[in-house]
Amino acid sequence: MTGTCFLRAVTLVAVCSVPRLGAQTATQRVTFEVNALNRMAVSGSPAPMVISTATPGVAPDPVIASGGTYTLTTNERNQKIVAALDELLSAGVTLEVALDAPVGALSAGLVPLGIDDVDVVSGIRATVTSPLPITYRLSATELAYVPGAQSRSVTFTIISAP
Secondary structure, three states: HHHHHHHHHHHHEEEEEEOOOOOOOOOOOOOOOOOOEEEEEEOOOOOOOOOOOEEOOOOOOEEEEEEEEEEEEEEEOOOEEEEOOOOOOOOOOOEEEOOOHHHEEEOOOEEEEOOEEEEEEEEEEOOEEOOEEEEEEEEEOOOOOOOOOOOEEEEEEEEEEE
């Protein structure tokens, strides 16, 4: 019986390796492209920040709040994130933001925000991140007084670094 099994295996190999008569092939060219992808999303938002304490003889105590998180997807190298406010703050009030940096990138730490873009993270390489923290700090001088709650929108943009 051993000889019969061997003979069948050889026969199967021979049949599998023989090209079929009348077989035809066709070729098709596929054109593709992967564009530059730079996407950022934020989730959550900071609780209202209220400056309500001060030590006599010292500027009012600043308030620090978690600003939620951000995620990032980019397939380009040397990207950065900039941030800006939609309108100016009241005199004597400063709002700063800090974004934790993805692996290999550099956070600028707490950066004062204004209506012009400021760098908050630089040296971003191609990456897909899990949620990274955003932190805000609100401070005021002794001259600041803002009765009633105000709000500003912070716009984050991922762009190519020069």
